[in-house]
Amino acid sequence: xxxxxxxxxxxxxxxxxxxxxxxxxxxxxxxxxxxxxxxxxxxxxxxxxxxxxxxxxxxxxxxxxxxxxxxxxxxxxxxxxxxxxxxxxxxxxxxxxxxxxxxxxxxxxxxxxxxxxxxxxxxxxxxxxxxxxxxxxxxxxxxxxxxxxxxxxxxx
Numbered sequence: 001x002x003x004x005x006x007x008x009x010x011x012x013x014x015x016x017x018x019x020x021x022x023x024x025x026x027x028x029x030x031x032x033x034x035x036x037x038x039x040x041x042x043x044x045x046x047x048x049x050x051x052x053x054x055x056x057x058x059x060x061x062x063x064x065x066x067x068x069x070x071x072x073x074x075x076x077x078x079x080x081x082x083x084x085x086x087x088x089x090x091x092x093x094x095x096x097x098x099x100x101x102x103x104x105x106x107x108x109x110x111x112x113x114x115x116x117x118x119x120x121x122x123x124x125x126x127x128x129x130x131x132x133x134x135x136x137x138x139x140x141x142x143x144x145x146x147x148x149x150x151x152x153x154x155x156x
Contacts, residue, residue, distance in 0.1 A: 022142065027051055030066030031150020032122040035143060059108075060136060062143060063125040068155040075099050075116045082112055097152065100144075109133060113144060117152020 025042075026033040029049040036042075036054045040062075043053040051065030073081075079099040083089055091102035100113040109130050114123040124147045128136050150156075 022146075024146075025052055025054075025064065027064070027066060027150065029156050030120055030122055031156075032064060032066060033146075033148045033150075034062075034064045034124060035146035036062060037139060058129075059132065060128040060139075061126070064123070064147065065125070066120055066122045066150065066156065069117065069119055069121050069152075070155075072118075073116060073121065078114055078116050078121060082114070085112070086110055098149075104130065107131070111140065111144070113147065115149035115152055117149075119154040120150070120152050120156055122147075122149040122152065 021038045022035040023038045024033060024035050027049070030051070037056065040054045040056050040060075043055070045052060050067065051063060054062045054064075075094055075097065076099075079092070079094060079101065082099075082101060085105065086101065086103040087105050089101055089103040091100070093100045097117060098113060098115045100111070102109070102111045104110065105127070107130055108127050111126040112123065114121055124144065126140060126143065128140075
């Protein structure tokens with residue numbers, strides 16, 4: 001009789017807690033939106049309301065942010081400057097108005113996706129322990145697909 005409840009408990013413990021559901025964050029200043037695991041912590045909003053930082057206490061951090069494109073950055077120039085955040089880049093992709101980079105920094109995996117417009121840049125920055133890659137893969141895929149940029153043609 002105890003075998004079924006123990007098996008269910010063992011299965012529940014093997015599934016990361018954040019797999020239970022997502023909430024959505026939309027930034028009122030820059031207009032971008034992104035899902036985040038509902039049980040993640042969220043740092044207080046900065047005074048300038050340019051984004052938020054979310055975390056799980058196990059080493060996963062997600063930053064969703066916007067900046068005004070005051071230096072007239074392009075997809076190519078922004079991608080090149082962001083490469084400096086990595087020890088090594090293992091993935092690069094560039095389209096007309098966005099780029100994505102993935103790779104390593106110390107013992108962490110970094111993933112950055114930014115949308116670049118004439119007025120603003122919206123970015124999603126993910127960092128998590130390399131040793132927990134398998135546990136976070138599904139969450140990373142969900143977060144990346146859920147990020148929708150705001151109005152990139154206007155400064156905010």
